[in-house]
Amino acid sequence: MLRLLHIIATPRGEESRTLQISEPFLAAFLEKNPGWIVDELDLGNEALPSLSMKSVSGKYVLLQGKEIFGSLRESWAEILQHIERFKTADLFLLSVPMWNFSIPYMLKHYIDLIVQPRYLFRYREDGSVEGLVKNKKMIVITSRGGSYGGELERFDHQEPYLRTIFGFIGISDIVFIRAEPMDMGEEMQKRKIVEAKEATLKLLADFHA
Ligand SMILES: Cc1cc2nc3c(=O)[nH]c(=O)nc-3n(C[C@H](O)[C@H](O)[C@H](O)COP(=O)(O)O)c2cc1C
Structure with missing residues (x-):
């Protein structure tokens, strides 16, 4: 069985516009790819471990090329x-x-937990970085209250950040599907959700595992 990890970073459940796009996409994905399972990680309902002084020290242990040892293991x-x-x-x-x-912030928390040296990236002897999550694709479905094309593009720290951090750990094949603007009238919202749903289906038609 192949596994699609669905990371949900909105706490809005049934109210979520983003999930209005993701959920039908997933249903169509499973219909087309019966050999896959969906593993849902709902960050709004997940009690992620906090990054205390002690747990953060593990990152520095790993950066020194050592293993997590002793009471840190727990x-x-x-x-x-x-x-x-x-x-x-x-x-x-x-x-x-x-x-x-x-x-x-819950997605940032998750990223701060998982992006660890030795596991998701490593420094080569010449100081360059090697991402250790290789040959994997990521689909990002996003919705935004406003619209960030043209002049407002410089306000968008979401897409560039996600491309940077996941690119850093080796995932460079990232497709974004954006539904925007969501908070500028109901009609526009509905239209943009329909367009985003169509874009996911087009993506699915081209998808090969
Ligand atoms: C805490 C918070 C901050 C937001 N900040 C922005 C923002 O900076 N820019 C923007 O265009 N929309 C912003 N929005 C609006 C959401 O991006 C938009 O309503 C989106 O469709 C919500 O997705 P969801 O329904 O899947 O949770 C914000 C919403 C919340 C709750």
């Missing part, structure tokens, strides 16, 4: 589980609205 057990769940997925779907020109 505080890192959950972090390692999240890293493993991420790293062993075959495809990623991110459902993420724009929050304050960037990403919701």
Whole structure:
């Protein structure tokens, strides 16, 4: 079985515009690809471990090329589980609205947990970085209250950030589907959701596992 990890970074459940696009996409995806399962990670309902002084020190242990050892192993057990769940997925779907020109904090928290040296990236001897999540695709479905084409593009710290951080760990094949603007009238909202749904189906038609 191949596994699609669906990372949900909106707490709005049934009210979510982003999920109005992701959910029919996933249903169509599973219909077309019966050999896959969807593993849903709902960050709004997930008690992610906090990054305390102790747990953060693990990152520095790894940066020194050492293993997580002693009592750190216990505080890192959950972090390692999240890293493993991420790293062993075959495809990623991110459902993420724009929050304050960037990403919701729960997704940033998740990224801060999983992006660890030795597991998701490593430094080569010449100082360059090697991303360790190789040959995997990511689909990002996003919705935004406003619209960030043209002059307002410089306010968009969401897409450039996500491309940078996931590119850093090796995922360079990232497709974005944007529904925007969502908060400028109901008619516009409905139209843009329909257009985004159509874009996901077009993407699916071209998708080969
Ligand atoms: C805390 C918060 C911050 C937001 N910040 C922005 C923003 O910076 N730019 C924007 O265009 N929309 C912003 N929005 C609006 C959402 O991006 C928009 O309503 C989106 O469709 C919500 O997606 P959802 O329904 O899937 O949660 C914000 C919404 C919230 C709740």
